Amino acid sequence: MATEFPVVLASGSPRRRELLGNLGVAFEVVVSGEAEDSAESDPARLAGELADLKARAVAAQRPDAVVVAADTVVAQGALLLAKPESTEENVAFLRELSGRTHQVYTGVSVISPAGRWSGVERTDVTFRPLTDAEMSYYAATGEGLDKAGGYGLQGVGMALVQRLDGDSSNVIGFPLALVIRLLRGAGVAVFGEMESRE
Numbered sequence: 279m280a281t282e283f284p285v286v287l288a289s290g291s292p293r294r295r296e297l298l299g300n301l302g303v304a305f306e307v308v309v310s311g312e313a314e315d316s317a318e319s320d321p322a323r324l325a326g327e328l329a330d331l332k333a334r335a336v337a338a339q340r341p342d343a344v345v346v347a348a349d350t351v352v353a354q355g356a357l358l359l360a361k362p363e364s365t366e367e368n369v370a371f372l373r374e375l376s377g378r379t380h381q382v383y384t385g386v387s388v389i390s391p392a393g394r395w396s397g398v399e400r401t402d403v404t405f406r407p408l409t410d411a412e413m414s415y416y417a418a419t420g421e422g423l424d425k426a427g428g429y430g431l432q433g434v435g436m437a438l439v440q441r442l443d444g445d446s447s448n449v450i451g452f453p454l455a456l457v458i459r460l461l462r463g464a465g466v467a468v469f470g471e472m473e474s475r476e
């Protein structure tokens with residue numbers, strides 16, 4: 279039986295709205311506005327914890343709903359790259375990523391009146407060795423400024439990437455295979471059905 283509860287996406291991200299919309303799930307958007315904070319330094323645990331904080335904040339406002347939240351963390355070795363605050367910082371991020379492999383983790387948390395489902399997806403992304411001119415050009419597009427790691431795989435940033443191991447939707451901030459599994463766990467019908475026919 280599919281759940282009767284309405285679905286709420288706890289995210290201001292247009293990418294997450296588009297990707298959830300693609301799953302044939304009707305949903306509302308509620309953004310808590312609370313700043314998430316954590317002292318966790320392990321990137322996978324941090325992504326899971328921040329997704330959970332976002333989901334909990336909105337679930338407190340909407341206890342009637344299935345609340346879905348996600349958080350993306352980009353890690354180059356021990357360095358965590360958040361959203362660059364300027365074009366200069368974006369160039370510095372690209373210099374860190376150039377010619378190397380980094381990890382993108384997205385935590386997803388689903389909270390409903392019936393329980394909680396969560397997971398973290400990892401994708402390894404390898405950048406081409408970038409020239410100074412390429413880094414300056416890309417940073418000047420502004421595309422990376424609202425994105426963890428300072429690039430967007432779905433845009434011009436695709437040209438920076440040499441190789442990707444894992445789910446590409448995870449890099450864009452909404453790992454679809456994981457999201458589908460968690461939503462079905464919570465009783466939400468995806469693509470109009472509860473069970474995968476694979």
Ligand SMILES: Cc1cn([C@H]2C[C@H](O)[C@@H](COP(=O)(O)OP(=O)(O)OP(=O)(O)O)O2)c(=O)[nH]c1=O
Pocket residue numbers: 288289290291293294309332348349350351352382424425426427428429430431432435449450451
């Ligand atoms: C690496 C990468 C990140 N991103 C985005 C995904 C996320 O939206 C963002 C990471 O920041 P998040 O803190 O995960 O999310 P957000 O603040 O944008 O949205 P909300 O908390 O309201 O859900 O970076 C891309 O769109 N493309 C990419 O290639």
